[in-house]
Amino acid sequence: xPSITSRKTEQSRRLQERAARMIxxxxxxxxxxxxxxxxxxxxxxxxxxxxxxxxxxxxxIDYIGSWGPLILGHAEPGVLDAILGAACxxxxxxxxxxxxxxxxxxxxxxxxxxxxxxxxxxGTEATMSAIRLARAYTKRKxxxxxxxxxxxxxxxxxxxxxxxxxxxxxxxxxxxxxEFTQFTLALPFNNLGAVExxxxxxxxxxxxxxxxxxxxxxxxxxxxxxYLVGLRxxxxxxxxxxxxxxxMTGFRVAYGGAQELYNILPDLTTMGKIIGGGLPVxxxxxxxxxxxLVAPLGPMYQAGTLSGNPLAMAAGCATLKxxxxxxxxxxxxxxxxxGELVHGVAAAAQxxxxxxxxxxxxxxxxxxxxxGPVRDWDSASKSNTDMFGRFFRAMLDHGVYLPPxxxxxxxxxxxxxxxxxxxxxxxAKEAFAALRA
Ligand code: HOZ
Numbered sequence: 001x002p003s004i005t006s007r008k009t010e011q012s013r014r015l016q017e018r019a020a021r022m023i024x025x026x027x028x029x030x031x032x033x034x035x036x037x038x039x040x041x042x043x044x045x046x047x048x049x050x051x052x053x054x055x056x057x058x059x060x061i062d063y064i065g066s067w068g069p070l071i072l073g074h075a076e077p078g079v080l081d082a083i084l085g086a087a088c089x090x091x092x093x094x095x096x097x098x099x100x101x102x103x104x105x106x107x108x109x110x111x112x113x114x115x116x117x118x119x120x121x122x123g124t125e126a127t128m129s130a131i132r133l134a135r136a137y138t139k140r141k142x143x144x145x146x147x148x149x150x151x152x153x154x155x156x157x158x159x160x161x162x163x164x165x166x167x168x169x170x171x172x173x174x175x176x177x178x179e180f181t182q183f184t185l186a187l188p189f190n191n192l193g194a195v196e197x198x199x200x201x202x203x204x205x206x207x208x209x210x211x212x213x214x215x216x217x218x219x220x221x222x223x224x225x226x227y228l229v230g231l232r233x234x235x236x237x238x239x240x241x242x243x244x245x246x247x248m249t250g251f252r253v254a255y256g257g258a259q260e261l262y263n264i265l266p267d268l269t270t271m272g273k274i275i276g277g278g279l280p281v282x283x284x285x286x287x288x289x290x291x292x293l294v295a296p297l298g299p300m301y302q303a304g305t306l307s308g309n310p311l312a313m314a315a316g317c318a319t320l321k322x323x324x325x326x327x328x329x330x331x332x333x334x335x336x337x338x339g340e341l342v343h344g345v346a347a348a349a350q351x352x353x354x355x356x357x358x359x360x361x362x363x364x365x366x367x368x369x370x371x372g373p374v375r376d377w378d379s380a381s382k383s384n385t386d387m388f389g390r391f392f393r394a395m396l397d398h399g400v401y402l403p404p405x406x407x408x409x410x411x412x413x414x415x416x417x418x419x420x421x422x423x424x425x426x427x428a429k430e431a432f433a434a435l436r437a
Contacts, residue, residue, distance in 0.1 A: 047074025124152025
């Protein structure tokens with residue numbers, strides 16, 4: 001295994017050796033093991049704004065942002081104050097606390113189709129619960145998901161999935177009996193014909209269609225024009241539940257998520273990441289008619305000891321309030337700076353004769369090492385992942401920390417500066433020159 005970078009990374013190596021003796025692969029989530037980019041993982045010890053530092057005190061411009069939650073940057077003072085303030089009153093009660101309704105109010109006012117929301121502790125719980133709820137509501141068994149979309153690691157959703165499973169080249173998982181996925185229909189993304197065909201074949205049997213309205217888990221792949229409208233029209237006609245998985249896109253591509261950006265309302269929305277301000281939170285919500293099926297009001301059971309945890313609620317409230325109050329400044333700036341970054345790096349690749357294409361929606365983006373275009377899993381999987389690995393390592397060498405997988409979107413946040421962007425473009429020029437050598 002090559003060393004991470006030409007920088008000194010002895011401490012990270014030592015920490016990884018120690019962790020690997022006790023934790024599978026030394027990590028608690030697979031992609032951060034750096035396996036697909038041919039390197040050893042970094043151990044991060046500190047973050048501030050758009051920068052992180054590893055255990056050897058190397059500094060990096062960070063385009064992961066904890067995989068999306070840290071849109072306001074690392075160690076944002078308002079968020080830290082809120083967490084510390086909540087912690088001083090106790091960390092968990094397993095009882096209702098006032099901040100749960102505070103966060104609910106913020107979420108519901110940003111996502112008008114939602115009349116009720118239930119907080120859980122992760123995106124996986126959110127999507128798993130939303131699927132169960134859709135099945136309870138429609139009394140149907142089949143679900144439709146799309147190849148390369150990732151909705152967490154519930155058994156029925158680990159079918160042709162993106163993110164870590166795609167990164168490892170195992171888009172399903174051992175330990176999931178085929179009977180558990182027999183009602184999951186995995187269709188090509190951005191292909192309405194396939195959806196029509198499925199509804200024709202399984203008439204009155206499909207409980208829901210779940211989709212990342214901007215895919216982040218095969219890299220960033222936007223929906224084609226009219227695709228989401230098409231999904232809305234088909235699901236409405238077929239009385240099937242449309243679920244937008246906005247774990248990544250909620251409060252990211254617009255304050256009101258992809259549904260605000262594209263003006264299309266789903267029946268259920270799942271969320272995570274930003275709504276927890278860097279602490280573990282997920283959520284699912286929709287109309288009262290559907291949500292009132294959730295226990296204790298209704299027969300669909302779902303629960304959690306740490307659901308609505310007061311520290312996580314406080315971090316989420318502090319983050320959403322800032323985004324709400326500064327949205328007319330933050331989102332246009334994120335869009336502009338991300339555009340400059342993505343185009344600057346793409347231009348550097350072109351100059352160096354490297355075949356690369358890019359996708360971007362607001363501050364979510366990916367450079368794919370293929371001429372493209374990338375519009376579904378078939379085209380995403382044509383990317384040259386060896387080249388991506390070399391690019392990733394060269395960028396790390398120049399102090400730029402990108403997602404360690406071709407199949408994860410990168411994120412820019414409110415604390416990234418024009419200088420960060422310029423430095424990243426310069427790093428990319430040098431990385432591409434090295435790639436050609
Ligand atoms: N699967 C998550 C991102 N889409 C987390 C990756 C990780 O932390 O390993």
